[in-house]
Amino acid sequence: NAGVTQTPKFQVLKTGQSMTLQCAQDMNHEYMSWYRQDPGMGLRLIHYSVGAGITDQGEVPNGYNVSRSTTEDFPLRLLSAAPSQTSVYFCASRPGTGGASYGYTFGSGTRLTVV
Amino acid sequence: RKEVEQDPGPFNVPEGATVAFNCTYSNSASQSFFWYRQDCRKEPKLLMSVYSSGNEDGRFTAQLNRASQYISLLIRDSKLSDSATYLCVVYSNYQLIWGAGTKLIIKP
Numbered sequence: 001n002a003g004v005t006q007t008p009k010f011q012v013l014k015t016g017q018s019m020t021l022q023c024a025q026d027m028n029h030e031y032m033s034w035y036r037q038d039p040g041m042g043l044r045l046i047h048y049s050v051g052a053g054i055t056d057q058g059e060v061p062n063g064y065n066v067s068r069s070t071t072e073d074f075p076l077r078l079l080s081a082a083p084s085q086t087s088v089y090f091c092a093s094r095p096g097t098g099g100a101s102y103g104y105t106f107g108s109g110t111r112l113t114v115v
Numbered sequence: 116r117k118e119v120e121q122d123p124g125p126f127n128v129p130e131g132a133t134v135a136f137n138c139t140y141s142n143s144a145s146q147s148f149f150w151y152r153q154d155c156r157k158e159p160k161l162l163m164s165v166y167s168s169g170n171e172d173g174r175f176t177a178q179l180n181r182a183s184q185y186i187s188l189l190i191r192d193s194k195l196s197d198s199a200t201y202l203c204v205v206y207s208n209y210q211l212i213w214g215a216g217t218k219l220i221i222k223p
Contacts, residue, residue, distance in 0.1 A: 035213075042119060042202070042213030043159070058210070090158055103149075104211070106158035 002026050006091050006107030013081040013114045021076040021110050023091030029105070030096025032074040033058070034066065036087040037109075043090065049074055050096065081114045088112070118142060118212045121203050125218035132193050136217050138186040138203030147206035148179055150188050152199045153216065159202055162188075195221050 007022045025032065033048035045058030049068040063085060065077040074093075078085060088111050092104040121138045128134050140148075148165035163170065165177040165186055176189040186203055198221045203214035 040123065040215055042117075042215045043211075044213075045210055048210075103161035103164075104159075106160070108158050109156075 004107040025093045029093035032093045035090045119214040121214040136188045140205045145205045145207040149204040151202040
């Protein structure tokens with residue numbers, strides 16, 4: 001199994017551009033989420049989804065949109081990139097039941113630079 | 116105050132030494148506790164869950180003190196391959212709250 005696949009691995013954007021970070025999982029996990037990781041800070045939750053058609057905001061949702069049309073895919077859209085969105089982005093999934101006890105499976109991350 | 120606090124380090128220790136990491140959390144209603152490991156420029160990976168009675172996995176021992184809202188991780192007989200950042204994570208209000216991590220460098 002591939003687990004959680006994120007694309008692209010690296011991206012440079014100009015301020016104001018939009019783009020979509022892709023995330024796909026093949027484990028039939030109900031729960032999927034997007035985090036950003038910045039130096040000196042813990043991972044911060046951007047958006048999450050508990051199943052197809054259901055999404056909700058996390059701690060830092062401004063400037064990002066998500067949708068969940070299938071169980072497998074959970075893309076993250078940057079509407080108008082800003083330098084403050086320069087970060088490493090991780091997609092993570094877990095089974096719907098059991099809370100966090102089963103552990104989250106992470107993608108390998110997307111390193112985004114906005115200039 | 117951060118919800119989950121860790122000493123950022125880095126901790127520089129010789130191979131074979133014992134090293135301890137500490138973590139405090141602010142929400143007394145937190146339900147579950149974990150240690151994740153993150154290698155440089157890689158994704159976090161679950162190292163172990165932390166149970167109230169304390170638990171051990173090989174050279175790694177995790178302990179939880181709910182009264183003091185404190186979590187610890189002990190690594191015995193450290194190996195070069197233990198060099199990484201160790202992330203304290205608390206499950207609270209249906210979400211994971213992450214510490215910023217403690218960097219560990221094992222020296223030969």
